[in-house]
Amino acid sequence: MSYSHTFGQTRWQFDDLRTLLARATPHRSGDVLAGLAATSAEERIAAQYCLADLPLSTFLAEALFDAPDDVTDLIAAQHDPAAFAPVASLTVGEFREWLLGATGAQIGAIKWGITPEMAAAVSKVMRNADLISVARKIRVVRAFRTTVGLPGTIAGRNQPNSPTDDPLGIAISAVDGLVYGSGDAVIGVNPATDGVAEYIRTARLLDDLRMSFDLPVQSCVLGHVTTAIEAMNMGAPVDLVFQSIAGSQAANAGFGVSLSMLTEAQEAAKALNRGTVGQDVMYFETGQGAALSSNGHHGVDQQTMETRAYAVARAYDCLLVNTVVGFIGPEYLYDGKQIIRAGLEDHFCGKLLGVPMGVDVCYTNHAEADQNDMDVLLHALANAGVNFVITVPGADDIMLNYQSLSHHDLAQLRETTGLRPAPEFEAWLTGRGITSPDGLLTGAADWLTTQGVSLPEIAE
Structure with a gap:
């Protein structure tokens, strides 16, 4: 499935979920080396807007790659629909807002409902201060x-x-x-x-x-x-x-x-x-x-x-x-x-x-x-x-x-x-x-x- 977003005068197209996640990632040399990074700041911002509007449930429906993979199988087996329920209706952007307002106990309760791809996605639309504020509330002892x-x-x-x-x-x-x-x-x-x-x-x-x-x-x-x-x-x-x-x-x-x-x-x-x-x-x-x-x-x-x-x-x-x-x-x-x-x-x-x-x-x-x-x-x-x-x-x-x-x-x-x-x-x-x-x-x-x-x- 492809995704698109208009930013400024340009309609940006992202061929699949994997491409969208890559283009929305804050700039880093490894993604440039792999040919995955956004080609400009404008494309990155467009991808982040597009990603923010994406329902979290998308990550349960679309795989990032097709190759047989035991980590992908493990991720699917770990997912708990009941734990996901409190945030199941949210988009990635709305999930960011939910995390900023939630308590540590509320965040801890959804951990088995969140897939790694959801976690990565929401981090891509967060500022450094957001990452600090939310992580501070979570204790893993x-x-x-x-x-x-x-x-x-x-x-x-x-x-x-x-x-x-x-x-x-x-x-x-x-x-x-x-x-x-x-x-x-x-x-x-x-x-x-x-x-x-x-x-x-x-x-x-x-x-x-x-x-x-x-x-x-x-x-x-x-x-x-x-x-x-x-x-x-x-x-x-x-x-x-x-x-x-x-x-x-x-x-x-x-x-x-x-x-x-x-x-x-x-x-x-x-x-x-x-x-x-x-x-x-x-x-x-x-x-x-x-x-x-x-x-x-x-x-x-x-x-x-x-x-x-x-x-x-x-x-x-x-x-x-x-x-x-x-x-x-x-x-x-x-x-x-x-x-x-x-x-x-x-x-x-x-x-x-x-x-x-x-x-x-x-x-x-x-x-x-x-x-x-x-x-x-x-x-x-x-x-x-x-x-x-x-x-x-x-x-x-x-x-x-x-x-x-x-x-x-x-x-x-x-x-x-x-x-x-x-x-x-x-x-x-x-x-x-x-x-x-x-x-x-x-x-x-x-x-x-x-x-x-x-x-x-x-x-x-």
Whole structure:
């Protein structure tokens, strides 16, 4: 079915729903690269007007692409007509108005009635302030050893990566993050190699670190899901299972993963029963451009494909989901403005669909972005109620070679906004004198020496 709208003196024609969504998307380099972007600001505005007048029910009647696809099948199976009923008569534009006026409880009640395509569509006709205002009202709370997503909190993923998977380097870096209050989301290591032996070694290191300091945190080695399954079968102490996911079967195949693999991994991790306050055992990572980079986008714009990945995420018991918003590079998000917009879109769409969203506030060194752009995005996301962010020493990941947030940035954010860590982790920080009862860092530089713990011994 084709769509059209007159803007100014021009009648703009959009051949199908996929084209309309692409043309209505705020400008970004990935859609230009794919030949999907609007050719002018006028065409984009016309598409946004046309999209705003489109009934939400259209997305239940018209598929974006015809190829067999298990993510599309999953989206159809997830849709709950009863949950959709309160907004079933609305257009996309009217849905925006409904979201701005609704309570968090009302929005949460419709999450299984909203498809990813509906979420993507309404985000395309919203300003950044709209995305913040609506996402702020939605809380998605999950738990393992810490409770992540509670009102008034923001958690940190402590990312102690090493370019050589050096155990002592990982341990020292992890402790560096702990003394700045990062780690309540997860202490998560991206391994430089994806071998099972290396995976198990790092998993045991992180678990030894946890037990040595009596840390109420979860750990994760961000290896491939098949590596995690094999490691669990060999007795590795696995808390969370990680996998990068995308919005189509073809794109997921590019990651070497299927929905059945994810189900198998979740069942294996839950059987270990390692959580204390919850058993949400999955950790997924996404990012705009992933489907296009693997030629699994089927002609759909990158933001809509990103939102479809959240249908995969919400099918599992996730503690954490985050978009690595600027990680793929300027081919997909060219500059700070595009990265900021994409981060707010991803967070809003994920929360709207009931996903426990975090964001890796990041960029590559060849993007037209800098740390000031990341400061803007970080504080916007904090205002929007983001569950967690990722922090590394000095904001510079020496293994993945990209720029993220520093541990200091998380501490500064909490100090200026009054947001607190996850309660279980905050109690540990206060008990060790790392933070004061009012949540501020004490500057206790001698903290480690009072613990009676040798990092070289842990790393052996």
